[in-house]
Amino acid sequence: MKIMSGAVAINTFREAVRDRVLYNLVIFALMMIGAAILVGQISIGIERLVIINLGLSAISIFGLIMAIFMGVGLVYKEIEKRTLYSLLSKPIYRWEFLVGKYGGLLLTLGVNTSLMALGLAAALFYVGRPFLRSDVSIVVAIYFILLELALVTAFALFFSCFSSPMLSTLFTLGIYVAGIFAKGIHDFGELTHNPAIEGTTRALYFLLPNFHNFNVIAAAAHGESVPFSLVWQNTLYTTLYGALVLLGASAVFSRRNLK
Amino acid sequence: MSAMSGPAIEILGLTKDYAVGFWRKRMRRSLDNLTLQIEEGEVFGFLGPNGAGKTTTLKLLMGLIFPTAGKARIRGRSIEDVRMHRDIGFMPEQPYFYDYLTARELLDYYARFSNFATAERRGRVVKTLSRVGLSEAADLQLRKFSKGMLQRVGIAQAILHDPQVIFLDEPMSGLDPVGRLEVRDIILDLKKQGRTVFFSTHILSDAEMLCDRVGVLHLGKLQGVGAPEEIVSIEVVGMEILFEARALPANLTGRATKIGKRYRIAVQEAELYATLELLRGHEARILSVSPVRPTLEDYFMQLVRGQHSSEAAEVNPQ
Numbered sequence: 001m002k003i004m005s006g007a008v009a010i011n012t013f014r015e016a017v018r019d020r021v022l023y024n025l026v027i028f029a030l031m032m033i034g035a036a037i038l039v040g041q042i043s044i045g046i047e048r049l050v051i052i053n054l055g056l057s058a059i060s061i062f063g064l065i066m067a068i069f070m071g072v073g074l075v076y077k078e079i080e081k082r083t084l085y086s087l088l089s090k091p092i093y094r095w096e097f098l099v100g101k102y103g104g105l106l107l108t109l110g111v112n113t114s115l116m117a118l119g120l121a122a123a124l125f126y127v128g129r130p131f132l133r134s135d136v137s138i139v140v141a142i143y144f145i146l147l148e149l150a151l152v153t154a155f156a157l158f159f160s161c162f163s164s165p166m167l168s169t170l171f172t173l174g175i176y177v178a179g180i181f182a183k184g185i186h187d188f189g190e191l192t193h194n195p196a197i198e199g200t201t202r203a204l205y206f207l208l209p210n211f212h213n214f215n216v217i218a219a220a221a222h223g224e225s226v227p228f229s230l231v232w233q234n235t236l237y238t239t240l241y242g243a244l245v246l247l248g249a250s251a252v253f254s255r256r257n258l259k
Numbered sequence: 260m261s262a263m264s265g266p267a268i269e270i271l272g273l274t275k276d277y278a279v280g281f282w283r284k285r286m287r288r289s290l291d292n293l294t295l296q297i298e299e300g301e302v303f304g305f306l307g308p309n310g311a312g313k314t315t316t317l318k319l320l321m322g323l324i325f326p327t328a329g330k331a332r333i334r335g336r337s338i339e340d341v342r343m344h345r346d347i348g349f350m351p352e353q354p355y356f357y358d359y360l361t362a363r364e365l366l367d368y369y370a371r372f373s374n375f376a377t378a379e380r381r382g383r384v385v386k387t388l389s390r391v392g393l394s395e396a397a398d399l400q401l402r403k404f405s406k407g408m409l410q411r412v413g414i415a416q417a418i419l420h421d422p423q424v425i426f427l428d429e430p431m432s433g434l435d436p437v438g439r440l441e442v443r444d445i446i447l448d449l450k451k452q453g454r455t456v457f458f459s460t461h462i463l464s465d466a467e468m469l470c471d472r473v474g475v476l477h478l479g480k481l482q483g484v485g486a487p488e489e490i491v492s493i494e495v496v497g498m499e500i501l502f503e504a505r506a507l508p509a510n511l512t513g514r515a516t517k518i519g520k521r522y523r524i525a526v527q528e529a530e531l532y533a534t535l536e537l538l539r540g541h542e543a544r545i546l547s548v549s550p551v552r553p554t555l556e557d558y559f560m561q562l563v564r565g566q567h568s569s570e571a572a573e574v575n576p577q
Contacts (some may be wrong), residue, residue, distance in 0.1 A: 007371040011357070018359040082355050086416055089321045089349035089426075090372035093341050257324040259277075 004092040005100035012104020013111075016070065021108065024062055028116050031058060032123040039127060047127040052138060052221040055120035060145045060217070063113055064176070067149045070108070071156025072168035074101045079258055088258075095250040102157050102246060109149050117142050134223040140231060141220040147238040148214040152176055154245040155209075161253040178204075179211040209241055265335055267424050267455040268297040268320070272329035275315050289315045291479040292329065297457060297472075299423075302450050304466035304487075305459040307476035313459035314352055316476070317428050321349050333424055345373070348422040352429045352459075354413030358402035362393050362412055365401060366419055373420040383419055391415045392441060406433040414445060425449060427458035431465050443469060475558065488552075497551040498531045500524050504543035511537070525551060 016022070032055060039050045075098070078084040087097065120138075124131075155175050159168035178185070182205050189201025213234055216226050275290040290312040297303045307313050318324045320331055320338055336343035356365050366384040375383060388397050391411040396404070401412065410433055417425055430446075431439045439462075446469050449456050460466055466473050467487045474484040501523050507515055511534070515524040522543075526534050531548070538545060 004372055007368060011360075011368055015357065015359055082351060083357055085318075085321070085323060085351040086349065086354060086356065086369070086413070088323060089344060089347065089351075089417075090369060091341055091344040092372055255325065258318070259324070 004090075004096045005103055008087075008092075008097055008100020009103035009107060012074070012101050013107045016105070016108040021066065021070065022112060022115075024066065025112065025115050025119070028058055028062055029119050032119045033126075035123065048124070048223075049221050051120070051123050051127060053217060055116075055123060056138070056141050056145070056217040056220060059113055059116045059120065059142060060148070062116065063109055063145060063149045064152060066112060067105070067109060067152045068156055068169055068172050068176075070105055071153045072160045072165045072172060074105060074157050075160045075253065076165050076168070084258060094254045098157065098161075098246065098250055098253055102153060105153050105157075106150060109153065110146065113142060113146055113149070132223065134225060137216065137220040137224060137226045140226045141216045143231070144214045144216055144234060147234055148211055150238055150242055151179075151209050151211075151245070154242045154249070158245050158249040158252070161249050161256065175209065176211065179209040181212075182208045182210045183212045210237070213237075266296045267299045267301065268295070268303075268331070268333055268457060270295040270316075270320075270329070270331045273316065273319055273326050273331055274328040275312075275319060275324065276327040289479055290319070293476075293481055294329075295474060295481065295484065297455060299455055300450070300453045301471045302446060302456045302469050303458070304470035304473040305457065305476060306461065306463065306466055306473050307459075308461065310478075311476040312479040313476055314428055315479075317349070317351075317426055317459060320426065345420075346423045348417035348420065348425045350413040350417040350425075350427045350430060353406075353433065354409055356401050356409065356412060356416075359400065361398045361400055362388060362404070362415070363397040365412065366415055369416045370419055375420075383421075387415045387419045390418070391445070407435060407438045410434055410438065410442075414442065418445070418449070422454070424455040424457065427456065429460055430458055431460060431462050439465070495528060495550040495552055497525050498528055499547075499549050499551050500526065500531075500534065500538070501546040501548075502538055502543045503546060504538065504541055506541065508537050508541050521546065 032051075035051060035054050039047050075084075078087070078101075084097075088094065117139075152172060152175075156168060156172045159171045163171070185201050185208075186205035189198045189205075192198065213230065216230075219226055270293055273290060273293040274288070276286040276288050278284045279287045293312075293316060305313050305316065315324070319326050320333065322338055322341075322344075331338045333343050334346050336346075357368075360368065363384055366387060367380060370380040370383055373380075385394075385397075388394050391414055393408065393411055393415065396408060401409065404412065410430070414427070414430060417427065427446075430442050434442060443465065446456050446458070450469075470487060472485060473487050475482040501521055503521050507522065511524060514526075515522040524534070528550075535545065535548070
């Protein structure tokens with residue numbers, strides 16, 4: 001049987017475009033233009049650092065807002081509006097629907113991030129900076145932002161399978177913040193020398209998504225290279241962790257009564 | 260069309276309990292041990308007042324909710340088998356669709372789940388839109404559609420892939436008389452093509468007109484199944500006389516209803532001849548005499564009255 005997720009993904013992307021979600025790009029573009037003009041006047045010699053820092057941070061924050069707010073409504077909206085009733089009467093498995101919704105949002109985030117990356121490149125070009133070989137690390141930083149968004153989206157989708165958008169937002173944000181500090185939680189446990197606390201923090205460290213390794217914005221801004229091992233490690237980590245979260249979402253959603 | 264023998268729909272002891280209440284959860288039975296068999300090519304009306312369990316049954320059959328007990332098969336396949344959905348079409352009650360899409364885009368989207376080649380898919384969309392009278396509005400976004408138009412889109416997506424069994428949840432609701440007539444025609448057309456149609460309704464005249472058989476559901480329990488005339492019994496409960504008269508006999512005043520220039524009166528079978536004599540004596544012109552049988556409406560109302568009295572007894576057991 002042909003996998004039906006593709007059609008769902010394209011429709012999810014189309015919904016985002018028609019709901020004018022990509023309008024956030026206008027704000028981003030204005031921000032980049034403003035920053036480029038301002039930085040050119042006040043920061044002699046450090047334009048590169050400021051623009052890259054600002055641009056990558058904005059790409060990450062804009063993407064995160066989109067991933068969370070759109071992700072938590074992915075399934076919930078379909079149930080609330082009962083659009084799912086007609087869809088699930090077609091020959092489609094519930095997991096295919098979930099994968100399609102997930103894929104559609106990733107596609108939206110991918111397009112959005114790519115366009116913002118072009119905006120960043122344009123801003124760098126405007127301040128008269130030539131493109132260097134070390135700029136590869138900017139591309140890697142953007143790729144890591146996308147990986148991070150993929151994990152956040154998976155969590156948002158998971159929570160949206162059984163809770164309201166408000167709660168799902170809180171849960172997803174909670175996981176994201178805890179994921180940023182996962183390494184800190186682990187180190188804190190080591191410092192206590194208390195076996196119970198150490199065990200708990202270690203368990204949390206392995207359970208929570210580790211977003212610490214995804215942030216290479218500072219390295220990219222300073223023109224430092226990012227080790228290739230980190231690229232494949234993060235890719236593998238996101239693939240496996242994301243698949244597990246989607247599997248969990250599918251397990252929950254497959255037995256859910258749609259009232 | 261997949262080869263199969265046996266009933267189109269087979270429901271065996273289907274039961275659904277819902278947990279109600281926030282803190283102290285208790286179970287409420289929404290559907291109780293429903294057993295039903297519907298043959299290929301049959302138009303079956305599923306009747307019952309609001310809250311009878313009609314939508315619950317349809318949701319169970321569509322796999323939108325899961326049964327507490329019992330099972331069902333559609334064209335020989337379990338309702339848990341997703342391949343079963345290739346052979347069916349479903350229109351939910353008061354359908355709502357992605358309102359950012361046009362009718363054409365929506366149908367094209369749904370057609371993708373049936374694995375048609377691109378050209379065939381597009382052709383089917385055009386044909387189906389024309390069949391439900393939406394050709395003119397094909398490229399209009401659904402957010403601009405009226406309730407009746409959305410109902411037609413609902414039917415269109417249910418029949419788009421030419422399924423063998425079509426489930427329609429309240430297909431006439433929200434439609435004007437012309438729309439209802441068109442939906443009736445579609446159902447009759449599907450019947451002519453040998454399709455099985457299972458629809459829930461509380462508009463009894465539609466059920467009487469369209470259905471080979473009806474099932475009446477009340478408080479989650481099936482009360483009876485049969486041809487519409489069987490279900491309400493064929494017993495004559497009275498006679499109706501239609502007549503024209505210059506003046507009414509004194510003892511019929513108050514019993515006869517004036518309709519234009521004519522009068523209509525309902526009498527017991529035993530008093531028919533005496534009434535006719537009386538009317539003849541007053542030079543009335545008898546236009547028709549016809550037996551009165553209970554309608555599905557009467558049967559329905561009896562059930563609902565029964566529900567109200569049992570609810571009253573529950574509230575006040577004395």
